[in-house]
Amino acid sequence: MSPAELLMSRFLLASGGCLAAGLAVWAVTTLCRRRLPDFAAQRSLWLLSQITIVAAFLVILLPHSERLRIIPQIDLESATQSGVASANTTATKAPATGTPASSGAPASETSWLASGAQAWLLIYLLGLGYAIGKLVHARRMLNGLAAAGSRMDARHPHDGFAGSAQAARTPDVIEVDAPISPMLFGLIKPRLLLPRHLRSLAPVQQQLIVAHELTHLRRHDLQWMSAGVLLQTLLWFNPFMRLLRVNLSWAQELGCDRDVLRGRPQLQRKAYAAALVAQLRLQHHTVATALAFGGVSERSVAARIALIREPASAPRRPWARCAALASLAGIVLGSLAFQPALAWRIDAAPHAAQKASPASASTSSVVLSCTAMIDAASGQRLVHEGQCDERVTPASTFNIAVSLMGYDSGFLRDEHAPVLAFKEGYADWNDSWRASTDPTSWMRNSTVWYAQQVSAHLGAAQFQRYINDFDYGNREVLGEAGDDNALPLSWISSTLAISPVEQLAFLRKVVNRELGLAPAAYDMTARITRLDKLHNGWEIHGKTGTSAPVSVAGPDDAQHEYGWFVGWASKGGRTVIFARLVLDPRQEGHAAGTRTKKAFLRDLPARLDALN
Structure with a gap:
């Protein structure tokens, strides 16, 4: 699966996840409305509810953390066996011109999920275009109404601005001859549209209506409404976004009613309610991008009138508000923890294909696989097969970086110095390390405690400086949360992560000596990473790595292992850099890194010969 197909699949998954998040948010807000009398009037909670759904969407869409995922991967299988056979053939015969090798089935044979993801992306873009078109149309309609009206000034007095309203900060006021509700619009340059039929109401009613619109301006409700409309437009397919945006508008109207009527006598409250009813009868329709007096719905106007007559007196409950916010945060964290990773799995080919490729017998159980090769001089991609942009722990391949640090700092001197003695308390997971x-x-042995002694000598500041200068993976050298173990453990199934593509970029800088290190650092690292020559004369330098994925609770995944093999091959003045990553079921007594190295080296001579 190509990076573009993977991104589209993530987008499809994120869309489904935000629908689930929308349902959860709506359930939380429904419960809050029943238990909290004043919840409906809290515009911040409605906007935060929309933001929660968008956050859940982005959490699933963006690259995930292996540590936070607690449900298994989704394996995306090839739709046809012929596509797999094609991929296997390409894996062993790269074109002489250096054209990137194909890594998956042809476009006509992509998986059902990839096809569905492509279709959904097209539908989303069409829907987004339609939603944006509606907003543009609404804006044009408002501008047209404003252009057809007459601007009010001191020469054209209006009863709505009499008395205390005259002292209020007012936007441009335009009177229009149209059956609309008084409405405020314009995010940058606010304008107030007043229908001429408003003059038929009593002066006190006109003043209360104008005060309502000016209160929207004072409370910055245009900005709040614009944010809600924008979020609803981006996730137009989620019906809960519209419901939440409508409730945001409802909360804004209630807030203005409360502020306008605060301290007013019952007679004026009744006049205000009567003005709402009169306006509802006169108006034709409302515009979604404007704040309109009374322009929500008959049901909402009836509810507003009931609150005007008998305002809610229940005090706010801070603990309940905090509980609502905690619930929304829990929904976002739930999206983060429960998102599955997408993994591309190449199924085993038919029996005939298995004979053609010795490594194909083991591919049926692989849940993540990447093989990538580039030319060291030009950076040209030679092979790119599988999911090569996925960041995972570097495991012991990080020892190449540690070697460069150690020799550049002077702590390491040559191939055999310094010799460090094993001490009690050092990592002793393997027998070979107890020496x-x-x-x-x-x-050779990937001795963890030796690398830890190098990093301890460097210190945290210099260690991080090297990581930054190397541009190594995500550069996150943090260790385990709550523990002071960034130096000894950051690259062991912890915070530091790197993708095969990033491994290639780093190793290319090593081979071309572009890291600004002492020459001895490159020379000595090349010596201790040198392996045997292949039978066709290519000299191999490389490093394996083995590690297990980590669940949200912290313990290793006992069922799977990452296997790394990275390095470079040189012959006759040409150098090819390679990275191989596999996530497959754990095999007792056989480290995943070693298995990956053996399988890769079996096919490497044929791959390299095909480059000539």
Whole structure:
């Protein structure tokens, strides 16, 4: 699956996730409205509810963390066996011109999920265009009404601005001969449209209506409404976004009613309610991008009148408001924890294809796989197969970076110095680690405690500086949360993560000596990473890595292992950089990194010969 197809699949998954989040948010807000009398009037909670759904959408869409995921991966299988056979053939025969190798089935044979994701993206873009078109049309209609009206000034007095309203800060006021509700619009340059039929109401009613619109301006309700409309437009397919936006408008109207009528006598309250009813009868329709007096619906106007006559007296409950906010935050965190990762799995080919490719017998159980190769001199992509942009722990491949740091800082001196003695308390997961170790045996055995001694010598500041200068993966050298173990554990199934593509970029800088290090750092690292020559004369430098994915609770996934093998191959003045990553079921007694290395080296001579 190509990066574009993976992104589209994530978009489809995120769309479904935000629908689920919308349902959860609506359930929370419904419960809050029943238990909290004043919840409906809290515009901040309605806008935060919309933001919660958008956050859930983005959390699923953006790259995820292996540590936070607690449900299994979704394996995206190839639609046809012929597509897999094609991919296997390409894997062994790269074109002589260096054209990137195909890594999946042809476009006509993409998986059902990839096809569905493409269709959904097209539908989304069409719907987004339609929603934006409606907003543009509404804006043009408002501008047309304003252009057809007459601007009011001191020469054209209006009863609505008599008395205390005259002292209020007013926008441009335009009187129009149309059956509309008084409405305020314009995010940058607000304008107030007043229908001429408003003059037929009693002066006190006109003053209360104008005060209502000016209160919207004072409370910055245009900005709040614009944010709600924007979020609803972006997620136009989610019906809960519209429901929440309508409730946001409802909360804004209630807030203005409360502010306008605060301290007023019952007679004026009744006049205000009568003005709402009269306006509802006269208006033709409202515009979604404007704040309109009384222009919500008959049902909402009836509810407003009931609150005007008998305003709610229940005090606000801070603990209940905090509970509502905590529930919304929990929905976002739930989206973060429960999102599945998308993994591309290449099924085993038919029996004939298995004979053609020795490694194909093991591919049926692979849940994540990438093989990538580039030319060191030009950076040209030679092979790009599988999911190569997925960031995971570098595991022991990070020892290449540690070696460069150690030799550049002077702590490491040559292939066999310094020799460090094993001490009680050091990591001793393997028998070979319980012995004195030099740089060569450290690199060969992936001795964790030796790398930890190098990092401890550097110190946190210099260690992070090297990581930044190397532009290594996500550069996050944090260690486990709550523990001071960034130096010894950051690259071991923890915060530091890197993708195969980023491994290639880093190793290319190593081969071309572009990291600004001492020459000895490159020379010595090349010596301790040197492996045997292939039978066709290519000299191999490389490093394996083995690690398990991590669940949200922290313990290793006992069922799967990452297997890395990264490095470079040189012959006759040409260098090819490679990275191989596999996530497959754990096999007792056989490290995933070692398995990955053996399988890759079996096919590597044919791949390299095909480049000539």
